[in-house]
Amino acid sequence: MALHELPLQALNKAIAHELDADKDVATYRLICSATNDAVDADNKSFWRAKFREKYALKEGTPNSKLATIYQNRAKQLRRGTGYPFFRGHKKREIDVVEILRDLIVESFQGSFELDEYGRPLCKNQTRLINFVLNSKILLNDRRPPPPGRGEPAEANPMLAAVKLMCSHFLFSLEHMKHYVFAIEQSQRAVYLSTSAAPIYKGPRLSMLNMDWLLHCLNFFRHHMMNEDAATLFGNVNTLSATQKPSAWRQHLQQGAPLGRHWKGTYAFLDPPEIKKIRKLRPSEVGDECFIDKNVEEGRIQTLQLDFVQEGQPQLKWPAIFEERLGSLRYTQPPLTTQGRSKPKKVGDDSAALKNVQFIGHGEDLDDDFNAIGWLNPLPPQAGIPGWQRITFMKHFMDDFDQVDQDNLWAYEGVVLPGGRIILGRWWYASDEVNFSTDYNGPFILWAVDPEPKLGDGDSDDD
Structure with a gap:
């Protein structure tokens, strides 16, 4: 049927569906009552169709609610492109961050697509990528100013959590300038002692230090994505898309x-440098240059993890490893019975099921290493579920195929929701650890797809 043969209301509605820009839809509604009815009539079915075009749709949501959500998202995401997002304590910034958080939490709750590499891709993620590219939430053009009067010095935990999640996309954005301003502050933060900057806080040590994690992410983003840093960029840039950090692929x-x-x-600094950088006053940060080792040479290590499945016997967990890692603490809120806390013990099956053990094998500096550790689920943080605590002891074998007790390295980190990136801290653990003076540094791990095995006629010399 030709357009001129359509009833006027149907024609107006067909025109509305052809409008891509949200501002054009808003303008079209204001032309007259007929165009307004074309958009809002028929039980607001237009808004369901429009919502489905751009966002993951949870079935069963009424059209009227979808219309309200869609319009609010369009307004806030448009306004948010002009906000600085340095610390995220202003009401207008919080309104936008809440929208971004909802897009993260609601991703993959319905149908999804596949990207050019066959990886799941949700429409919510596409919206997040667009916001990252068009806003200053991660690609800011200036360093943060000092906090205003009465403003907290640390970032709003919800903003930090959203930045961490949106950072998943940065590693696949080619031809972008990844300047991280105030990198010297992030560098100092990641080398602070565990006591001065713990990753976990709160009564049960189950709440995350989002500010430190953001410093850790920015530290590695600087080395991995900033060509001018001349450290990891070259080696990261040569990795195939399936071997670079990537976004989550499932509902969180x-x-x-x-x-x-x-x-x-x-990364690491020499012990005298660690002492010196920790003693710096805020006004002195940046006055002296500290060269991060390991990343300076562009080194990337590999690691393969194998998890103990439910019903399988647990692996031997040396007491010295537990003493220096504290892997078996419980990170979930306690179960309650009639409003009272129910105590848990290490031997309780209900509690033990919350911890998953694993072993690992990898290569670092051309040396093979082993790892053994634990994965603990964490409660939702800043309204986002799926965070996990990971701890493991990285160790090497001596000439007698025994654990080299003089070469133990403890790792404690946070698995970001979706299980694709881990950020954390390592420390030297061969001696008894004093967490006020521990020798430590930051690490990052990212999940990759298995590389295809070479066939008989293939060669890895290309």
């Missing part, structure tokens, strides 16, 4: 299993 949930194949890196 607590205790989600991790993949087997990982790449990563870490």
Whole structure:
């Protein structure tokens, strides 16, 4: 049927469906009552169709609610492109961050697409990518100013959590300038002692230090994505898309299993440098240059993890490893009976099921290493579920095939929701650890797809 043969209301509605820009839809509604009815009539079915075009749709949501959500998202995301998002304590910034958080939490709750590499891609993620590219939430053009009067110095935990999640997309954005301003502040933060900057806080040590995690992410983003840093950029840039950090591929949930194949890196300073950088006053940060080792040489390590499945016997967990890592603490809120806390013990099956044990094997500086550790689910943080605590002891074998007790390195980190990126801290653990003076540094791990095995006629010399 030709357009001129359509009834006027149907024609107006057909025109509305052809409008891509949200501002054009808003303008079209204001032309007259007929165009307004074309958009809002028929039980607001237009808004369901429009919502489905751009966002993951949870079935059963009324059209009227979808219309309200869609319009609010369009307004806030448009306004948010002009906000600085330095610390995120202003009401207008919080309104936008809440929208971004909802897009993250609601991703993959319905149908999804596949990207050019066959990886799941949700429409919500596409919206998040567009916002990252068009806003200053991650690609800011200036360093943060000092906090205003009465403003907290740390970032709003919800803003930090959203930045961490949106950072998943940065590693696949080519031809972008990834300047991280105030990198010297992030550098100092990641080398602070564990006591001065713990990753976990709160009564049960189950709440995340989002500010430190954001410093850790920015630290590695600087080295991995900033060509001018001349450290990791070259080696990261040569990785194929399936071997670079990538975004989550499923609806976020607590205790989600991790993949087997990982790449990563870490950084360190010499012990005298660690002492010096920790003593710097805020006004002195940046006055002296500290060269991060390991990343300076562009080193990327590999790691393969194998998890103990339910019903399988647990692996031997040396007492010295537990003493220096504290892997078996419980990170979930306690169960309650009639409003009272129910105590848990290490031997309780109900509690033990919350911890998953694993072993790992990898290569670092051309040396093979082993790892053994634990994965613990965490409660939702800033309204986002799926965070996990990971701890493991990285160790090497001596000439007698025994654990080299003089070469133990403890790792404690946070698995970001979706299980694709881990950020955390390592520390030297061969001696008894004093967490006020521990020798430590940051690390990052990212999940990768298994590389295809070479066939008989293939060669890896290309």
